[in-house]
Amino acid sequence: MSENIRYEDTFLYRIRHSLAHIMAQAVLEFYPDTKYTIGPPVENGFYYDFDLPQPISQEDLEKIEKRMRQIVAGQHPFIKKVISAEEARQIFQNQPYKIELIEGLEKGGFDEYGNPLDTKPEISIYQHDTFVDLCRGPHVENTKQINPSAFKLMSIAGAYWRGDEKNKMLTRIYGTAWEKPDDLKHYLQMLEEAKKRDHRKLGKELEIFTFDDEVGPGLPLWLPNGGILIEELEKLAKEMEERAGYQRVRTPHLTKEDLFLRSGHLPYYAESMYPPMELEEGVKYYIKPMNCPMHHKIFGARPRSYRELPLRLAEYGTCYRYEKSGELFGLMRVRSMQMNDAHIYCSEEQFEQEFMGVVELYKKYFDLFGIQKYVMRLSLHSKAGLGKKYVDNERLWLKTEDMVRRAMLNGGVPFVEAEDEAAFYGPKIDVQIWSAIGREFTLATNQVDFAVPARFDLKFVNKDGQEETPLCIHRAPLSTHERMIGFLIEHYGGAFPVWLSPEQVRVIPITDAQNEYAANLAAQLRARGIRVSADLGSERMNAKIRAAQMFKVPYMLVVGANEAAAGTVSLRMRDGAQLNNIPLAEFEARITDRITRRASEL
C-alpha cells in the first residue's frame, strides 16, 4: 500500500467514521435526551462527544458496545443526501449543537467539525438504520463491511465543546476499530507493551525518581540513579556546547517583579507563574518560569560590540511553572524543571547560520540517542491572538516566521507548520515526540525572539558605529532534564546505553567463597570511574542474575572458583550474550570504549 494515501481516503477511516455514527445511535437509544455533537475518526479509532442527561460509567460501555454489534449485524446501508441549510435545521431542530454546526457550514469558513475551511461546503447528511447525522462522510456502504469483532469501546473522558475551555464539558467516548480482529488484538497487545515502557512505572522500578504528597504535585525528587542520569546529560551538553562556542552563566531562581514586567512575562505568562512573594511592603519577588530575562540582563551588563556576536549564554537553569493540576504527567510535565537553556544574541545577518546551528545540534543529539520518531514543527502565531497570547506586531511576526521558514528550507530540514503554537515573543521550531502511551510532547525547542531584546533595550554597536538591537534565539535541544529523562526512560525501555546506565556493572560471585575476589574486581573498576557494585548477599547466583537483569544493568560479571583462580571474569550482558573467562583488562577495554564513544551497543 502506498504511504501517500491520506488517512481520509482509507477504508479504515470509513469503518471508524461509520462506527462513530453507530455508537451515537446506540447511545441515543439508551439515553434519548442526549444531545450529540461530533464524532470523527482519530488515530487508531474514533470518538463521539455527547451532552448526556446523566453521567455514564465504564460498565455502560459494555451495553453500548453490545448494541453496536447488533446494529452492525443488521446490514444497514449508509445513505448520503445533500440538503439545504433549511432542511438541515428542520431535521436537527432538537439538536442545538448540530444547529450551531449548520450555521457554521452555511456561513462557510468551517467544516462540520468546526475546523477552519477556505471554501463554502455543501451540507449533507448520512443515514443508516434509524440514525441521521450531519456529515460529509465518507462512510462504508453497508454495516456488513464492518467486522463486529474488530472494534472495542475504550474509555470515557471529558472534552470541551469545540475544544474551548469556556464551553460546556461534554462526555467523550473513545473506541478503537480495525479491519480484522487480529489487528485489534495486535493493537491491544501493543498498548500493554507500551504500559510496560511507561516512565512512571519504570522510574519507580529502576529507582530513578519519586513523588511525595508532602513535597507537592509535579515536584519530582531525583533518586541517586536519576542524579546520575542528570550528571551524564549535563556532561554531554557541556561538551557539545563548549565546542559550539557557548559560554556558561548562572542566575538566581528568584527575581523582583520588575524584571518580569519588563520581559513581558507578567502580562503574557502570568497564569503559568507561581504567585509572588512579598516580604517588604510593595516589593514582590517571583520564582522564575524562564531564564531568559536574566540572560538578557547579562547581555546588557555592559556595552557590546558586533565583534562579540553571536554571544551564546548557556545555563542548565531550574525554573518553576504553575502547571494546572490536571496537566501534570509523571516527569514529562512537572512544576519544577531544569532546562538545557541557552540564549544566542546575534545580528539579523547571522540569524540563519545560528538558527541552523541549533537545528544541527538537535540532529546530533537525536542521532546519538537513536531517536527517529519525531516531527519538527514550525510554530506560528495566529492573527486572533495578537495582543493577547502574542506580542502585537504583525509585521515582525510575518518577517521572522519567514526567516525561520527560509532557513529550514535552505537547510533541507523537513518540517510541518502549525498556526497558533508560537511563543509569545516569536515563532519557533519545536520537536514533537510521543510518550509510550501516545501523548504528544514538545521535546526540544528553538525559538526566535524579536520582541524582548528591545524591551530590555539590548544593543550592540555595529561596524558602522551604529547601535543595533540583536535578535535572540532561545533554544533547549535537550529539553528539560525532567522531560528528556522521562522520554529517554521510555525510548530505551529502561535499558540505557552503558554511558547513561546508573549502574554499569554488577559483579556476581557464584558462592560466597568468591566474595573477596568480587569485591576486589569492583574496587578496581570503580577506580577507573566505572559505576559498579558487587552483590555479596546470601542469595544464590541465579537470583542475583535475575535481580541484575530486572534492574537492566548492562554488564554482569559472574565469577566462580575458576575465574578467581585465573584472574578472569565471565561476562554476561543484559541481552543474554556471554563471554566466558575473559581477562579483566579485556572487559575494561570494552566498557571504556563503549563509555567514551557513548555507544549504543553493549
Added chain:
RNA sequence: GCCGACGUAGCUCAAUCGGCAGAGCACCCGCCUUGUAAGCGGGCGGUUACGGGUUCGAUUCCCGUCGUCGGCUCCA
C-alpha cells in the same frame, strides 16, 4: 482548572451482604555453598490517603479535602 474513575504494607494486589485487615515480592535473621532470570525456613512491616458523618460496628455506605489515573484545555 474541567469531566469521569480510583486511593489497603516500600512494591503488586486480596478481603462475600457493613462483622477480628491478608498474600507474594522487597527488607532483616538463620540454614544451604550453589555455573548464567527466583534454594529453604523464620521475622519485621497497617491510624485501610486525610477529615467528618451514618451505624452496635465502616477498608466497605454518605459528604468534604488531598493525591493519582484516563481524557479535555495548556505546555519544556
